[in-house]
Amino acid sequence: MQYKAPLRDIQFVMHELLDSESHYKTLPAFQEADRELMDSLFEMAASFAENELSPLNQSGDAEGCKFDNGKVTTPKGFKEAYKQYCELGFPALSAEEEFGGQNMPFSLSTVINEMVGTANWSFSMYPGLSHGAIQTIEHHGTDEQKQTYLEKMVTGEWSGTMCLTEAHAGSDLGIIRTKAEPNDDGTYSITGQKIFISAGEHDLTDNIIHIVLARLPGAPAGTKGISLFIVPKVLVNEDNSLGENNNVVCGSIEHKMGIKASATCVMNFDGAKGYLIGPENRGLQCMFTFMNVARIGTAVQGLTAAEYAFQGSLTYAKDRLAMRALSGAKAPEKVADPIIVHPAVRNMLLTEKAFAEGGRALVYYLSHFADTVAKGEGDDLKFADQMLSLLTPIAKAFLTETGLEAANHGVQVYGGHGFISEWGMEQNVRDTRIACLYEGTTEIQALDLLGRKVLGSQGKLLANFVKIIQTFCQEHKDNDEMGQFIRPLAKHVKEWGDLTSRIGMQATENPDAVGAAAVDYMYFSGYVTLAYLWARMALVAQTAIADGTGEKAFYDAKVKTAQFYFTKLLPRTTTYVQRISTGVEPYMSMDVDQFAF
Secondary structure (H helix, E strand, O other), X not given: OOOOOOHHHHHHHHHHHOOHHHHHHOOHHHOOOOHHHHHHHHHHHHHHHHHHHHHHHHHHHHHOOEXXXXXXXXXXXXXHHHHHHHHOOOOOOOOOHHHOOOOOOHHHHHHHHHHHHHHOHHHHHHHHHHHHHHHHHHHHOOHHHXXXXXXXHHHOOEEEEEEOOEOOEOOOHHHOOOEEEEOOOOOEEEEEEEEEEEOOOOOOOOEEEEEEEEEOOXXXXXXXXXXXXXXXXXXXXXXXXXXXXXXXXXXXXXXXXXXXXXOEEEEEEEEEEEEEOOOOOOHHHHHHHHHHHHHHHHHHHHHHHHHHHHHHHHHXXXXXXXXXXXXXXXXXXXXXXXXXXXHXXXXXXXXXXXXXXHHHHHHXXXXXXXXXXXXXXXXXXXXXXXXXXXXXXXXXXXHXXXXXXXXXXHHHHHHHHHHOHHHOHHHHHHHHHHHHOOXXXXXXXXXXXXXXXXXXXXXXXXXXXXXXXXXXXXXXXXXXXXXXXXXXXXXXXXXXXXXXXXXXXXXXXXXXXXXXXXXXXHHHHHHHHHHHHHHHHHHHHHHHHHOOXXXXXXXXXXXXXXXXXXXXXHHHHHHHHHHHHOOOHHHHOOOHHHOOO
């Protein structure tokens, strides 16, 4: 499938819904980011994604990465595409000027990451984790570490990874075994094995800077005893030239369900030289800088899956002829009607569209708070940080799950043709399935949302967002055209608070109630969050139509998609409320031995 960047919808969200230019003016560091600059960046990224990356998507999947004696070769065309990606300045976009960056907002990078990722998610994995590694060194590194690594990472000449997972310890980082032994020169010898390391080894850059979690001798048990280290693939000399290879070797690459053009590596550290970053035994806290960026990036993958499925499905549904519409022939000059006339097909198309465009609004909305966290001050920064804490697990879990649903619809619209590799729909399912797993599974994100963020803050983080939604509802309650959105939104946001209180009461009697309710609560939260954004998008569209816009069809489609979301997708929340009301007993009543086969 040939990807086409949805520039008009990107502009709608960035300019009309979120008014990004005004947002940037509130942050002195970003005041140069005006609409003209934004649009020029979007167009440049669209051209690159459409013309360079999209043609490599299916060929890269078919070829995959090759592993030979510790070395990884990426598919044909990837090196040239990566070189062009760097020449366009995309790696440097949101990095600090001091180290060669352009100091642009994170939200602009997010837009570009969406286009790059939809065109070719496997490719996007190589530079994707570098952004988090750069931010970790920017925030927690010493001046010497910044001078040593950042400039070449910012330009893309070097890349970065995050090395957390071990074979016996997935998301439970408190039980990692990788060791860090102090050396006489102030460095550390890092020994251990990490698995599932995206872009841990490849042929796109001269050096790879690994950010590694490990334990110092005598460190406390659990997460309180983890430290963070910079471990370069190639050691860097005092003059910043490359020196000897470090004792870091890729042991193998995984044979995976999807993202086959992205190298997922087993990394062996055999007394590798490492450099402590941040305080001893505070590595996990430092790593959160990295993890939040990575989780927003994974939320983007859910959006890209829905967008890719929608584009492919829409093209196919307009061309494919099958049966006649039940209400009478719609294309009588043809042997059958295009399948887009059938309600069942339209249900799948509109679900894809609602999740893609709603997901875009949520990710961009979230990224604006990330801008403020990066460059804001005082109460604005504090509030943005709280909003980011609440919305990140919702975006990561909900958008990846709905992205997978949309990808499955993409296969279904194509019928049997969707099941074969020619059209790209089955690849989209395989590629996006990982998004529900890495950077914390859906279940872990749901526990983070309900347990740590909502109940852990005594409801304060949720109250911040609820107040925003309630204010919006109050402001537009007398708008007759908006009533179809405001009334159900107000009802659901009240129910959100009631549901939270109910779970809190259940948890006082049985702590397992939080785990039992978490995933259903996450889905409920996700649907209500998207309902708020769809209501806002409907308002913008209705206003444009009332003002006599020359793009009536575009704005009318926005309103109708919002209506579809509210009437056909938002009612799913009823099921989640019912499931939560049944409590923990249905899950826990059976003895382990009764799980027999």
